Amino acid sequence: MQAVYAASVNASDPLAALEVGDVPPMELPAGWARIAVHATTVNHHDIWSLKGVGLSAAQTPMILGTDVCGVLPEEPVGATGLHAGSEVVAYTVVGSDGAGVLPGERRSILSECYPGTMATATQVPAANLFAKPANLSAEEAAALGTSWLTAYSMLFSREHGAQVQPGDSVLIQGAGGGVSTAATMLAHAAGLEVFVTSRSAAKRGRAAALGAHATFEPGVRLPHKVDAVLDSVGSATWSHSIKSVRPGGTVVTCGATSGDQPGAELTRVFFQDIRIQGNTMGSREDFARLLRFVEHADLHPPIDAVYAAADARAAFGRVIAGDVFGKVALTFA
Numbered sequence: 001m002q003a004v005y006a007a008s009v010n011a012s013d014p015l016a017a018l019e020v021g022d023v024p025p026m027e028l029p030a031g032w033a034r035i036a037v038h039a040t041t042v043n044h045h046d047i048w049s050l051k052g053v054g055l056s057a058a059q060t061p062m063i064l065g066t067d068v069c070g071v072l073p074e075e076p077v078g079a080t081g082l083h084a085g086s087e088v089v090a091y092t093v094v095g096s097d098g099a100g101v102l103p104g105e106r107r108s109i110l111s112e113c114y115p116g117t118m119a120t121a122t123q124v125p126a127a128n129l130f131a132k133p134a135n136l137s138a139e140e141a142a143a144l145g146t147s148w149l150t151a152y153s154m155l156f157s158r159e160h161g162a163q164v165q166p167g168d169s170v171l172i173q174g175a176g177g178g179v180s181t182a183a184t185m186l187a188h189a190a191g192l193e194v195f196v197t198s199r200s201a202a203k204r205g206r207a208a209a210l211g212a213h214a215t216f217e218p219g220v221r222l223p224h225k226v227d228a229v230l231d232s233v234g235s236a237t238w239s240h241s242i243k244s245v246r247p248g249g250t251v252v253t254c255g256a257t258s259g260d261q262p263g264a265e266l267t268r269v270f271f272q273d274i275r276i277q278g279n280t281m282g283s284r285e286d287f288a289r290l291l292r293f294v295e296h297a298d299l300h301p302p303i304d305a306v307y308a309a310a311d312a313r314a315a316f317g318r319v320i321a322g323d324v325f326g327k328v329a330l331t332f333a
Contacts, residue, residue, distance in 0.1 A: 001025055003119035004312040004330065005063045009052030014320065017050045020312050023063065026115055026123060031100040033076035033126040035088060039138040039306075040065045040117045041327040042319045043146045043178065044255060045109065050316075054112060065117030066092050066109050067145025068124075069138040070333075078126035087132040089141050090124040091149075091287045092117065100125025109281065118309070120332050130288065133295040139329040143301035144290060146281065147178030147327060151186055152290040153282030154179075154230050154252040160279045162228035162250040166191030169226040171244050173197050173237040175207040175215065176325045179254060181302050183230050184210045189297045195222055197237070206325055210302070228252065238262035247272040254279045302326030 007019040028034055046064045049055040055062060072086045082088060094114060095105040110116045110124070132141045154161045155170070164170055164187070172183045175198035187194045188211025196212040197220070198204045204215035216222065218237060225246040231237055234256030241251050242265040251274060269276065282290075293299070304324040307315040308331055315328050 001120035002309055002332065003063045004065065004309055005061045005118070006050050006055060007061050009050060009055060009057050009060065011051045014047055014050035015313060015316060017060075018313055018316055019061070020310060023061070023119070025121070028123055029100065031078060031125055032123045033079060033129055034073060034121055034123045035068060035070040035090065036073045037068055037070040037117060037120060037122055037332040039069045039142040039329050039331050041067055041139070041142050041146070041178070041329045042315050043067070044257060044319070045146065046111070047316070047320060049111060062111060063115040063117075063119050063122075064111050065119070065122070066111055067142050068092070068117035068122055069132055069141040070122075072129070076126045076129060079129040082129055082131065087138075088129050089132050089144055089291070090117075091128040091130065091284045092124060092145055093281055093284075094125055094128070097284075100127065118312070118330060128284065130291055133291055135295055135298050136300065139303050139306055139331070140301045142329060143178060143182075143303070143327040144294065145287075148182040148186075148294070148301060149282045149287050149290055150254050150279060151179050151182035151230070152293070153286045154254055154279050155183060155186055155190070155228075157279070157282060157286055160277060160282065162230070162252050162277065164190075164192055164228050168228065169193040169195070169224070171195045171197070171222065171226045171229045171241070172212075173218075173229065173231045173241060174233045174257075175203040175212075176200065177232060177257075178327045179232045180230070181207070181210060181326050184212050185299050186293070188212070189293070189299060195226060197240075203325060225249070230254075233258050235259035235262040239265060242268050242274065245274055247274070250275040250277055252277045252279050304328050306331060
């Protein structure tokens with residue numbers, strides 16, 4: 001079967017580690033279900049894997065991909081309400097509750113310990129299958145599994161998010177990325193006041209079109225302090241994030257695309273009782289709620305570009321270059 005995979009790791013030139021080619025079909029573990037893949041999206045997790053962060057050379061070759069939309073080729077065992085031919089999306093975190101894996105197995109995301117989703121076919125624990133929202137294309141639905149789940153959890157999760165409510169205010173750092181565009185649309189649909197930053201005037205304009213109430217250049221003082229900040233940028237925006245949140249507010253971080261060693265701003269953090277919350281994707285329950293939210297509110301994840309799997313190198317290069325708005329998708333059917 002065709003797959004996009006890390007043939008090795010290369011910290012300085014991640015594209016040099018990327019391969020597209022035929023791999024043997026995967027053996028289906030007990031309690032798992034196979035998906036005929038229609039679409040996936042490229043995430044920064046895939047780039048970091050190619051760089052050797054979270055994926056060692058000894059683990060390669062490893063099929064990449066952390067989200068998926070596809071069709072079930074056969075009746076799944078253990079998935080309620082789904083049948084052969086059902087269009088599905090998948091929750092791709094495994095090991096957190098034992099679904100389809102050994103008891104006590106540590107949490108991982110597909111493409112870390114188990115093969116990822118960028119292949120003609122992939123597989124997940126059957127309990128992690130969900131019906132595709134009816135209002136979305138395959139490419140849009142694929143975007144939900146990583147970026148949109150992360151954004152939803154950062155905003156609303158009781159355990160791993162800001163726990164914002166309608167009427168609250170939120171600052172989203174870095175317009176254009178998958179997480180930031182998702183957060184902008186979800187926050188607007190939920191009745192929050194939404195501020196967004198970007199170096200690009202064009203991206204600020206597009207963020208406003210998605211529902212941001214005001215947009216700013218990075219580092220600009222806001223009209224007022226916000227209840228929560230969502231930061232996936234890291235070093236370049238961290239100080240601004242800490243200075244922009246109200247006393248007792250929350251800064252949620254899910255990534256560090258500009259570096260992970262900012263000044264800690266500890267005096268502000270402890271003196272103003274600021275809560276710092278880390279987030280990696282979200283729970284299965286978060287994913288189920290996200291799917292309902294997206295369908296009920298008729299939200300459509302922005303897709304920057306769509307590439308055939310054979311052109312994965314160009315798709316990855318586009319994400320690495322950073323000049324995207326929304327998600328870059330790969331199709332396998």
